[in-house]
Amino acid sequence: MSITERRHRERAQRHDLIIAAARNLAEAEGWDAVTTRRLAEIVEYSQPVLYSHFDGKDAIVRAVAIEGFVELAAAMQHARSQGGAPAAALRAVCGAYIAFAAARPALYQAMFALPVDVKFASAETPPPLQAAFAELVGVLRPFDAQPDQLAEVTWAALHGLAVLCRGGRIPPQGEDARIDLLVNRIIVGGTGAGR
Amino acid sequence: MSITERRHRERAQRHDLIIAAARNLAEAEGWDAVTTRRLAEIVEYSQPVLYSHFDGKDAIVRAVAIEGFVELAAAMQHARSQGGAPAAALRAVCGAYIAFAAARPALYQAMFALPVDVKFASAETPPPLQAAFAELVGVLRPFDAQPDQLAEVTWAALHGLAVLCRGGRIPPQGEDARIDLLVNRIIVGGTGAGR
DNA sequence: ACACTAAATCTAGCACTGATATATTTTCTG
DNA sequence: CAGAAAATATATCAGTGCTAGATTTAGTGT
Known part of the structure; x- marks a missing residue:
């Protein structure tokens, strides 16, 4: 069964390759440029193979979004572990969030603008998103x-x-x-944890 | 010249009719359902006439968005004029904002999600948006x-x-x-106006 | 009142999209 | 090595925003 295993492995690789292609293309030219045909061309397969990996274009975008949640949670956790005092940690986490959104606008867009069915506090919430939210809760507890x-x-x-800020509504320099x-x-408006 | 005047009047009416059709259709079935062909069908003209009124579909959406800014500014101004004390006025304005977004989700989406070229503090900022922002600045001044x-x-x-809240990320009942x-x-974290 | 110009409108079509049914190749099995 | 089955490709569908060219409508000059 080694040959079928190899084929399964190659399929999994192609799965990831499609996600990476979508993400890179979106980051380079925006999500409008991400079409099934361009993705197929990048992956060097015919267009319908995408539908054997994903239920549709939305599913591909959602896969990219989940990658984004993983990285956002990691960035927030890293920021929290760096800062010492509660206030500094909070500032670091907020800064990391904004920096993440600014550095990967297309990824952030996939996470929050495109799909309509990813909740924060629900059973089907992606674990990475739960982790990112928990990170914020933890740093706000004090x-x-x-x-x-x-x-x-x-x-x-x-x-x-x-x-x-990304939409240009607010000037970027004051962020x-x-x-x-x-x-x-x-910080100053808080009721305090002990109340 | 009365006949040409009538035609001009009818053209202007059709202009508004297109905007209203786009808005109603978006509110009823979402912006995905707003296609040039469906709009043409509603207005009972052929599809290309839309392009004699607007530069393209984006321009139609932008026209709807500007209507939204007008109404949002009015809602915020009304809320501010109702509340007496600064804190109550602030609460009223914030509540009016959220209520507006919740009551007209598609309209709000047109204002903030779809077009990419409407700034807050710029020369080409639509006056209604400036007014809405000024309303918020005024109520925050104390x-x-x-x-x-x-x-x-x-x-x-x-x-x-x-x-x-609209995307379902946050439960609606706690709004x-x-x-x-x-x-x-x-309120409590403020530095105060006189400092 | 009639021919002629100009404006307004429509029909037909382009290139593209996401998605699918069918044909074809490739792979595994008996 | 033949036949079944899985994987992949070709061709196509309905629908999108948008536009060029044909056609109808209205206004003008005589």
Whole structure:
């Protein structure tokens, strides 16, 4: 059965190759340029083979999005482990979030704009996304007795900053100051964990 | 020249009819259902007439978005004029923003997701959007010496709440509590206008 | 009132999209 | 080595935004 194993391995490789192709193409030319035909051309197979790997184009985008959640969770965890004091850690995590969104706009777009069926706190929530959210909850715990709710609002604020800045709605140069402002409001306005 | 005048009037009516058709169709079936052919069918003209009114589909969406900005500005202004104390007014404006986004999801999507070229603080910013932003700046002035920056962050937070809630990322039932939390953090964490 | 110009509108079509049914090749099995 | 089965490719479908050319409609000059 070694030959069938090899074929299975090659199929798995091609699976990953399709995801990588979609991600690279989106990052280079935007998601509009990601068509099934261009993906097939990059992978050097015919177009319909994509449908033997994925249920459709949306499934490919969703696979890219999950890769993004993994990396975002890692970036937030890394930022948290670096900063020492609670306030510094919070600032680092927020900064890492914004930096991630700015550095990989197409990836971030796949995670939050394109698919409509990935929730935060649900049974079918992708584990990486749960991990990223938990990271934010953890770093917010010192500042509120209800860190879950605070994490939702903070995530919303970070997401808003990221998307408005990327869309050009908000000038990019003030982004650091806005993060400082956001973090300050979280810190000083808190009810404290012991309340 | 009365006949040409009538034709001009009819053209203007058709212009508005196209925008209304796009908006209604998007609100009823989502923006994916808004195609040039379906719009032409609704307006009961051939498809290419759309291109004598607009530069393309994006221009139609942008026209809908600008209608949205007008109504959002009005809603925020109304909310501000109702509330008395600064804190109550702020809460009312934030609530009105979220309510607007929740009540007209497709319209809100046109305003913030689809077109990529509408800025907040720029020369070519649509006046209604400037007005809406100014409304937020005004209601935030009692709470910070730099209301512009605070308004950017607040808008980002509101936008994030709206879009995450709509996307199902965040459970809808806690939205009011999240607004309360956001407003509280803005109020108590402020540096004050006179500092 | 009629021919003629110009504007408005429509028909037909292009290149492209995501997706699928069918044909063809390749691989495994008896 | 023949036949079954899996994997891949060709050809095609309906639908998209958009546009060139034909056609109808309206306004003008005589």
